[in-house]
Amino acid sequence: MTSTRVLTVGTDGSRESMAAAHWAAREALRRGLPLRLLHADNADNGERLACPPPDVDLPGRGVLNRVALELSYTHPALEIIARRRPAPPTSALLESATESETLVLGSRGFTGYSGFLVGSVALAVTSRCDRPVVLVRAGGLPQDEHMPGGAGFLPVVVGLDVTAPADELLSYAFEAAALRGTRLHALHAWTLPPLRGTGAGDAQPGDAARRETLRRRALSGALQVWRAKYPEVPVVERLVYGQPGHHLLKASTAASLTVVGRSMETAQLGCTAHSVVHHVTSPVAVVPHL
Template identity: 80%
Template sequence: MTSMRILTVGTDGSHESMSAADWAAREALRRGLPLRLLHADCGERPAPPPHDVDLPGRGVLDRAALRLSYLYPSLEIIARRRPAPAVAALLAAAAESETLVLGSRGFTGYSGFLVGSVALAVTASAERPVVLVRAGGLPEDERARAGGAFLPVVVGLDVTGPSDEILSYAFEAAALRGTELHALHAWTLPPLRADASGVTVAPGDAARRETLRRRALEGALQVWRAKYPEVRVVERLLYGQPGHHLLKASTAAGLTVIGRDIDADRLGRTAHSVVHHVTSPVAIVPHT
């Protein structure tokens, strides 16, 4: 997997894509990267070219680039149009980028995302991190108060599986914002079972299981604490379903980070719940 030193945002002129572009512009500035605005358009061309091309009639891109250049004059902006189906174009762009940013519509009267089929397909298959940004998100939503400190970054971890790619992204995001990282792991006891005689058997020592999970969480964080000593880490070991706890934590987060198995062809149950319902931008980080 290779990537360019660039951040890409998909844009189609919609309100949600402009919110995503605005968030992506601020993130590109934080990371010191150029921002590529990408518009996918099949048009009537028989086959897409192998690389980005400049084409006439780029009204959507021009309007987005003009707005962002006015708001963020120091940002390097590259506007590109790819004559290809949206999912294919965005997946190709994700493979070339450090991060791909997409927009999602907020539910009316309900805090959360309405994630379209294109965004879901890209998020479930991208080789690089994908960030979903809710329509209507404002720069001040990232901070505890106007001009104040950034809200914490929340990362959801499964300590029984790989976590380095997820923690790398989460620690860097927290360091760039100068904010806390809340590392959350939720666990549950296995269900009760019956032995051969039909007698219900307890699932084991809950206190011991909790201790083992806590040690695993501390171990997963140890290397990254040393690499990012400036980041204050809050460990949160919680009993219950991870999706439920991540949704609660996201209400006070500036960014929520979760993982996705890169070999899976779809989002898992927890990731699916998070991308649809959290109130903060969500970064979905593929891991091996």
Template identity: 50%
Template sequence: MNTGTTITAGIDGSRASLDAADWAAREAERRRLPLRLVHAGAPQRVAARVPDVDVPAGCARSALDRAAIQLSYAHPALDILARRTEAPAVPALLAAAAESQTLVVGSRGHTGHPAPAGFLAGSVALAVAAAAERPVVLVREGELPEDERAFTTGDVLPGTVPYRPVVLGLDLEHPADQLVGHAFETAAVRSAPLRVVHAWTPPPDDDRAPAEPSATVASPGGAHDRETARRHALSDTLRPWRAKFPDTRVSEEVLHGHPADRLLSASTGSGLLIVGRRAGERLGRAARTVIRQVTCPVVVVPHG
């Protein structure tokens, strides 16, 4: 669904940005794309602690250079490009996103202050996620490769452990092919199950409890009829994508409650959460809540 030819990661020298860059490197390998690292603003110098590559021992390296070298050791087959710009962080990252398939940023900027668990978005990350033309992934500080995969016991090679599910939060008023297609592609490159969640709140004039799908149909126009209509709409929306990705295991859920609460609950134990943002509009309240509280990486996909 995306036409960019790179996965791009923003680098600012913080631990969060380095963890995000490592996540981006793994995503680039999965999608067989090059990785581009972007550092905005004045370069930060750090002491070299890796074997000499192209500078004398003890020479100070920039945060960008060091990140590129570390990632090249961790991912030797990956094509890594590094670019520095003196433009401010937000416009620089938005420009980089426009040229990329996906932009990946860290949960925190270079503040030196630890964030509470689950707190994702600093001002730069939130501003970029709210305005980028392409999908933006926000990766929390401390995210590890094994966090993407299911827990197993016994002697199992790390690379063979199945991926955790990908969760898609879907607004049936604006289902958008860009959003649904990105979710299916993301699950497919991982051979991961896809869990599609639509949350809604019945109008206050409904006097019945949330019904199970097999419950007796209520009076015409009641909550059960509306829920049934939503289930049918969700199935209709996903049907062509199921046909396009027949090997992807998909579950569909229509849940009662606030979307943010339901998505946060669904993301527990998942490897990735995907939400949408209408192009030209700000992040909705549910998306902002999810971004600030979710404990797995979250993808914000703009759509028309």
């Protein structure tokens, strides 16, 4: 499927969708793409992108005009395309994504927690979309993506399964780091199988060191081709023991973007991706792959 050179953001005028729109505007400028604002609604269907705040009571075109005006003031060099689709948000967003390089959606942050409150529409779209979907939490600021003092971007973090590395995932992560002029932290978490000694795949005493060495070699091997394609991107290989969701959550606290994969074989998120989109505080890119 051929992708149109455009980046799309879903908007309904709410606080979380405005945060997503501003993030998408900055990303579109980094990539040299026009930004398409999409407002979808279906009054009879009852499905919404998010609950609009009390001070926002605008019809679809009013929402688009307001968001486009705000973005044009903030990013005067950005080409903005506004589109309203009178259809259920999930179907409208999925259809629009097929014509986009990336789809951006907003998510509300938990009060008192570090994480996302991912609505049913955002979760359904992220689980089924065949393009990368970026979730941006409300309350995030541009300076949150930068190192203290504003001296460059924080690293991009990518969670990698070395037993089945995906080109789509690594391509997106390396390009994101290159666009930001920052480091890429490639993180692989692993655990030993149960120590039972009843099968060939079970862990044996003294087996941990050998398995760790094999995983480290696999991580380096998966990154080798991409290091050559992006020689300007410094890469930090991080092999950690434990559950990937836990380690990605920790790593994301000092990341400008967290990137995870989703298998296109099923219309749902895997355990790691599901954990990340619900709890990670940085913008999260979910990249579908074969």
